[in-house]
Amino acid sequence: GAVVSQHPSRVICKSGTSVKIECRSLDFQATTMFWYRQFPKKSLMLMATSNEGSKATYEQGVEKDKFLINHASLTLSTLTVTSAHPEDSSFYICSAETSGANTGELFFGEGSRLTVL
């Protein structure tokens, strides 16, 4: 199956700093990628849809200035958590669908666990 790579897998940062998370589709092109946030023992909450070459579409309640998404190429989307605070600590995970496959399958990155001190 298609491979999505996410980096870093773990990051610890100080409050007030910014953290960038990368999501790459390694063997396919992804015009659309999805960013999710998962709290402990909870489901995946869709944060935003990342569209190559255009602005991301954010879900209601997600601050676009807080969570900056850039999808500059067909294989890379980045999520930057700006001015991170402890409440931003979470598991962030990206996914992508292979174009035209029509299988409904989303391929997920390994996820990034962010801890803000």
Add this chain to the structure above:
Amino acid sequence: GQQVMQIPQYQHVQEGEDFTTYCNSSTTLSNIQWYKQRPGGHPVFLIQLVKSGEVKKQKRLTFQFGEAKKNSSLHITATQTTDVGTYFCEYNFNKFYFGSGTKLNVKP
């Protein structure tokens, strides 16, 4: 708005017992997908259901899509410890949303 409820939230079974998780939608779904997430891992795709009344099997796993395409279930026969994890249904309306998940724990 669209709501998909997934139950139960948790299920603890003895190895060899069966397990079922359900997703129920307030509106008709075009399709539904099922994923499994192992502890500490990322969701892995299991199956897609598209047709009304569809039933698909994968070894000990049986997936059903209701006639009205509002309900779906995942049934595991004779659970094994390797089945431990959280099972999510996923549905889409141009975006991909996940049910709340059912966490399965299997006691050996």
